[in-house]
Amino acid sequence: MGSYIPENMVKAIRQSPPIDVSIPYEAAWVKGKTILITGGASGFGAGFVRHWAEHGAAVIIGDINVEKGSALVQTIHRETGNQNVHFVHCDVTDWQSQVDMFKEAVRLSPHGGIDTVVANAGIAKRDMLQQPSKLSAAEPAKPDLKIMDVNCTGVMYTTHLAYYWLRRNPGSEPCDMDSQPATRTRDRHLLLVGSIASLAPIAIQPQYGAAKHAVLGLFRSLRSTSHPQGIRVNLICPYFIDTPIITPLSRMLIAGGAMGRVEDVVDAATRLVADSRILGRALVIGPKVTVKQKEDGEWELVNKGEEGSTETAVWEPYADDWLEVDAWDRNFVKLINSVQAARGWAGWAGDMVKAIKLALGYGRS
Template sequence: MATSSSSNLSDMIRQSPPVDLSKPYEAAWVKGKTIVITGGASGFGAGFVRHWAKYRAAIIIGDVNVEKGGALALEVQKETGNQHVHFVHCDVTDWQSQVNFFKEAVKLSPHGGIDTVVANAGIAGDDPLQRPTGLNTAEPPKPDFKIMDVNCTGVMYTTHLALYWLFRNPGSTACSMDSHPLYTRDRHLLFLGSVASLGPIPVQPQYGAAKHAVLGLFRSLRATSHMQGVRVNLLCPYFIDTPIVTAAARVALAGGAMGKVEDVVDAATRFVADSRILGRALVIGPKVNVKQHEDGEWKLVTKDAPGSRQTAIWEAYADDWEEADAFCRNIIGVLNAVQAARGWIGWAVDVVKAVGYSVGLAR
């Protein structure tokens, strides 16, 4: 698109400058915010709950797993002394369940509103599109599209309700790149995408389709949500070491490297805490030492190499994603280099761990 055009979508997008990851932020800026998290009972969600509760945010956890969610809320209350951590049952695939969840969250909020919604709920698993059944039957069986139901339809429900309630957040400040982040109560919707939002995962077509949809939702909403004073941001984790990664996936990834939950929590906390960040995306992968060359490509280097830096978090720099393909090629090159560097020993260690997961010895 020509940048001089008055109809250029880029001119409408409220996208702040690229995130300078070398600059520190204060996690304490989440203090006083009411944060709603779907799928908050385990994985990334539980990591968010534990971290933000330490800094006195009010948190409402939504999940289908009542046992885990309730236990997490009580445990975090006890550990942090923060009594504003609550669990409410929520099935994201059920519209009324989400409606009830948001209504209850508003009632539990100390200030009667919601500052941040984290659309975190997601699942993976065997995909009928990858392994179709009933090929020898007269009629094809109806496929199970629960991955799409949770990761796409559920996110759409969450988004719709988030925009409704965030706009009505009493005493909040409309999003602005000029706002001061210190204890700012604003209106923020944080999406959980994936590296699968940016590139394909061949054995998970349904998961990839859903995460591509989340990317499209994010890209579209950042051009309009500011009209309601709502900022949107996106996290795109690589394979992170959580129970959502199946034993089969662990075998397929053996020899490479997975990211850590704490790095996803770090990236999410920067987004939630710093109200000046609008319309940006961060990719989270394994922690590596890299150096950026003059051509813009990242190269895997040793820790003490001049000009190198250690990072697990990457800014998807492209304004309006014009360089998405180049970005994907770049980060995949780094991940391939990690696998080569770890060699057969790394592969063997990962396979043993994957077997442990399949028999319930590791979680």
């Protein structure tokens, strides 16, 4: 093959510069966009829907939970007056169900196309992969791979369909990091929802960790090849966020540490959806902390208002580069451990009480 390099290779593999989250953006840039989101009936997915609808986007929610999805749409219609918010029943593990959802989204779209697809649907539950069966059984029972079905296969289906419909978005132009987000409504954007489990292992959740690692691998691959098709691909990786998806057992295991807030996840995702200049970047969302960067590049937890400090819940993990992300992981874990130490036994006790209440059915929405 020699040293031949296609002329368009450099142009094809394009990535915008690292995101400076201290620079403001306008949530109003989502106005006029049609956004399709899977799993938007609850959790921070519902937070996305509310926020984008409040700022004038048309939003189609695909979710398996008809009761919650329908109730959310009715509430948004009543509270915001935005009637371009719709619920479509969808089982993301079923190919035809997703096809039907995309077709319905195009039909419901005010301009007949889809600007952003958010592959948000995901589940977490007790994972028995490491405990296949009773040792006295004649042979192991077939494992329940529902977590992989939803969090991996479902995302692959969503991605495949997004690549078909995003390029058919009428009036849209190929993605461009020099675009003007304030005036660019017609977009071609795929937002993948990973997790901190995309970057680091989750000891008692092998399926969840495997699926979210797969989402990271998907992002890294698509990031390099989507630009010629005019599609920008971005990723969010929430840490443990205080939503019902965090099971009581998980809450007990991480008791004493701090969890992230839904509003910070919504903020990070909205930045990526609204700002058409952002191509191929990832953001991690964790607990809001005040930090100061030391000379060696690592962060230390400091008091709010200290000179040179920054308060943030959103971080750029450089998820496209393995060397950078490994160093970032070590730094972030040390910071989270510092937060846990600062909260002390009082923080642990409060978290345990909340976990027990949720296990008994109190406080669930």
